[in-house]
Amino acid sequence: MIIDVPADSPYGTENLPYGVFSTPGAPPRVGVRLADQVIDLAEALHDDVFAAPSLNPFLRRGAREWREARDRLTELVSGDVPDAAVHPVEQVTMHLPFEVADYVDFYASEHHATNLGRLFRPDSEPLMPNWKHLPVAYHGRAGTVISSGTPIVRPSGQRKAPDESAPGFGPSRRLDIEAELGFVVGTGSDLGVPVPVEEFASHVFGAVLVNDWSARDLQAWEYVPLGPFLGKSFATSISPWVVPLLALEGARVPTPRQDPEPLPYLREPEPWGLDVEFSVRWNGQEVSRPPYREMYWSPAQMLAHLTVNGATCRTGDLFASGTVSGPARDQRGAFIELTWGGAEPVLVNGAERTFLEDGDEITLTASAPTASGARLGFGELTNLILPART
Ligand SMILES: O=C(O)/C=C/C(=O)CC(=O)CC(=O)O
Ligand SMILES: [Ca+2]
Ligand SMILES: [Mg+2]
Numbered sequence: 001m002i003i004d005v006p007a008d009s010p011y012g013t014e015n016l017p018y019g020v021f022s023t024p025g026a027p028p029r030v031g032v033r034l035a036d037q038v039i040d041l042a043e044a045l046h047d048d049v050f051a052a053p054s055l056n057p058f059l060r061r062g063a064r065e066w067r068e069a070r071d072r073l074t075e076l077v078s079g080d081v082p083d084a085a086v087h088p089v090e091q092v093t094m095h096l097p098f099e100v101a102d103y104v105d106f107y108a109s110e111h112h113a114t115n116l117g118r119l120f121r122p123d124s125e126p127l128m129p130n131w132k133h134l135p136v137a138y139h140g141r142a143g144t145v146i147s148s149g150t151p152i153v154r155p156s157g158q159r160k161a162p163d164e165s166a167p168g169f170g171p172s173r174r175l176d177i178e179a180e181l182g183f184v185v186g187t188g189s190d191l192g193v194p195v196p197v198e199e200f201a202s203h204v205f206g207a208v209l210v211n212d213w214s215a216r217d218l219q220a221w222e223y224v225p226l227g228p229f230l231g232k233s234f235a236t237s238i239s240p241w242v243v244p245l246l247a248l249e250g251a252r253v254p255t256p257r258q259d260p261e262p263l264p265y266l267r268e269p270e271p272w273g274l275d276v277e278f279s280v281r282w283n284g285q286e287v288s289r290p291p292y293r294e295m296y297w298s299p300a301q302m303l304a305h306l307t308v309n310g311a312t313c314r315t316g317d318l319f320a321s322g323t324v325s326g327p328a329r330d331q332r333g334a335f336i337e338l339t340w341g342g343a344e345p346v347l348v349n350g351a352e353r354t355f356l357e358d359g360d361e362i363t364l365t366a367s368a369p370t371a372s373g374a375r376l377g378f379g380e381l382t383n384l385i386l387p388a389r390t
Contacts, residue, residue, distance in 0.1 A: 001083050005035045010377025014250075014370040016073055017241035017379070018055055018206070021092040028053040028095045033241055033379075034077050036089050044076060044085035045069070055098040055205075055242065059186035060315045063202045066186065070246055094240035096147040097208070098184060101316035103142040103236065104306055105180070105212055105228075106135050108297040110256070112325035115337040120220060132260060135297040135305045137319075140212075141233040145318060148240050148381045152213055154358060154388040155234040159217035171388035172215035174342070175356040178323040179278050179290050179333035179364050182210035183299050184242055185317035192310040197268045200300035201245060203313060207274075209239035209364045209381045210320045216336050216355070238318070239364070239381040250371035251275045253293045262301070265308050271298040274368060276378070278324055278333065281363040282348045290324035290333040292366075358387040 005012055011033045021038050022028040030050040031038040041050035047069075049057045058069070107113055110127070113136075117126030130136060154175055160167035186205035189195050195203055212232060219231030255271040276292035302321070307313055323333040332338040335355055339345055345352035356362070362385075366378040 001081060001086060002079070003034050003037050003077060003081055003086065007374075009035045010367060010375060011035055012370070012374060012376065013074060013077055014372060014374060015243065015247050015376035016070065016077070017243045017247070018058075019097045019240045019242065020054060020095040021087070022095065023087055023092055030055060030058065031087070031092070032073060033089065038087045038089050038092050039077070039081060040085040040087065044082060045072060053095070056316050059098065059184070059205050062187050066205060066244065067246060070244060094148065096145070096238070097240060097242050099316050100142040100145040100318050101185070101314040103140040103145055103317070104137050104319040105140045105232075105322060106137040106297065106302050106320065107322040108135055108295045108302065109322055109325045109333075110296045111294060111327055111331075112323040112333065112337065115325065115332065119336060119341045132258070132296075133262065134266070135302050137302070137306065137322075138227040140228075140236060142318070144233060145236045145238060148237060148383065150237065151384045151386045152235050152237070153386045155215050155218065155230070156388050157215065157218040157230050158221055160221045161217070167221060172217055173355065174216035174336070175385065176214045176216050176335045177280070177333075177356070177362050178212035178214055179280050179288070180210040180212055180320040180323055181274070181276060181292055181366075182208045182238055182318050182320040183302070184208060185313045185319070186315060188314040188317075189307055189312050191312050194265070194310065195303050195307040195313065197266065197300040197304045200303055203303060204245060204299065206242040206244040207248065207378070208242050209366055209378050210318075211237045211362065211364055211381055211383065212320060212323070213237070214334070236320075237381055237383050239379045241379040243376065243378055247370070247376060248274055248368060250373070251368035255298050256294065256296055258296065265304055266301045268298060268300055271301060273298055276366050276368045278364060278366045280333065281365070282353070283361055284363075285348050287346055287348065288330055288332055288338055290331050291326045292321070292324050294326045294331075295321055295324065356385050358385050360385045
């Protein structure tokens, strides 16, 4: 069949994002989205690498094969796609698109880092002295990276407000989101061998939306001096469609000016970021539009930094950018910033809101320009908050 692609579809022929889907009675397998259809790639391209329930075997093949598959797909969708390979998107179930190996979360937005510094450390300089010299990050928990649609059970833990003399235990009262862009590693690196900034595109396959769920009260009490632990390890959700880097060439933009000049291993002739525009919806209402083009550190600098000590990256690694926040209030990618620690509520469907309540639903979406000036979509990342287990 010829798949009809409306000119304004966020899933046009310049996007072709990969995901893992299933249909009733058939196992999960790799598909590509075109308009409102999912194309079964094992069926359409006669390649068993796509019969796997994750993108990892395809990711492992490397950059030359990613480009070749994209060329074949581009040709396929310009003509007749076998009927048996085409499934309307509303009839499929989407799954976690890849098996997550290691998960790292950066802190690359100067606006976010400055805001959080002011909120968490009001008596110090908001940016730590290292912040403009290296992309600060922590290792997260790969095993709790979950798919869109998986509910988030409110975490319990130790929390101590500044005016309390001792910690108590119970469900988080300051459950929050972090809207981020995540980069998916396809080709790993060798132990002891750093990945230079110029080799980013031979290792990184594509990007997903990330929500780094954060319990701010647990975090504030536990994080000194080793960084986030249980306040963030309970869940990190990612969107079902992995947008290939090859689809994002039209979205490249220079990063903000980096001053001081970074050390040589972080230097790029022209550090580039992406003009990805996020939207954060809280129970259906848009409350923020974080702009990725404002991120200080580039994705290539993040990967170079994460491997500079000889640590490997592996197929399926996910490294996220950190919360995407711009300079304006309505560009903040976390509610702790948007509501200034809960002091300045936002109106959500007419009610004053600060942190998340049970039954709330958060949806992240994002779009970016394509090479021809159209816009491509990253799909939707939606999760519902469930009450704590008692
Ligand atoms: O500044 C802090 O102590 C904490 C910062 C965060 O919680 C942010 C984080 O996880 C990294 C990011 O998403 O930017
Ligand atoms: Ca984060
Ligand atoms: Mg997390």
